[in-house]
Amino acid sequence: MIEVMRQVRNALVWNLNTDLDNIPACEQWSEMLRKNIDALDKAMADAELKWVGLTDEEMLTLEETTTCTKDESWLRNLTQAIEAKLKEKNT
Numbered sequence: 001m002i003e004v005m006r007q008v009r010n011a012l013v014w015n016l017n018t019d020l021d022n023i024p025a026c027e028q029w030s031e032m033l034r035k036n037i038d039a040l041d042k043a044m045a046d047a048e049l050k051w052v053g054l055t056d057e058e059m060l061t062l063e064e065t066t067t068c069t070k071d072e073s074w075l076r077n078l079t080q081a082i083e084a085k086l087k088e089k090n091t
Helices: 002-016 024-050 056-065 074-089
Strands: none
Touching: 002 024, 056 074
8 A cells, every 4th residue: 555655656746847837827736736745745654654563472472372173274364363463453
């Protein structure tokens, strides 16, 4: 998601730098681009700050506590446990 935001931001910056300010009819458009770039910068910073990963200790605990029956996949259960822990930490 962050990478997509960066790509969109870069496209907006490119459009802004195409000398739109010299065309009177496009001044409003260039102002909108500036506001959108600022909003994307803020959204990217917020998204990066909010993400919390798992520590090595948390990963080891999940590996040690993940169990399964003969009909279940240990890897699937571990993946689901990791996903649940990340959701818990990031909400």
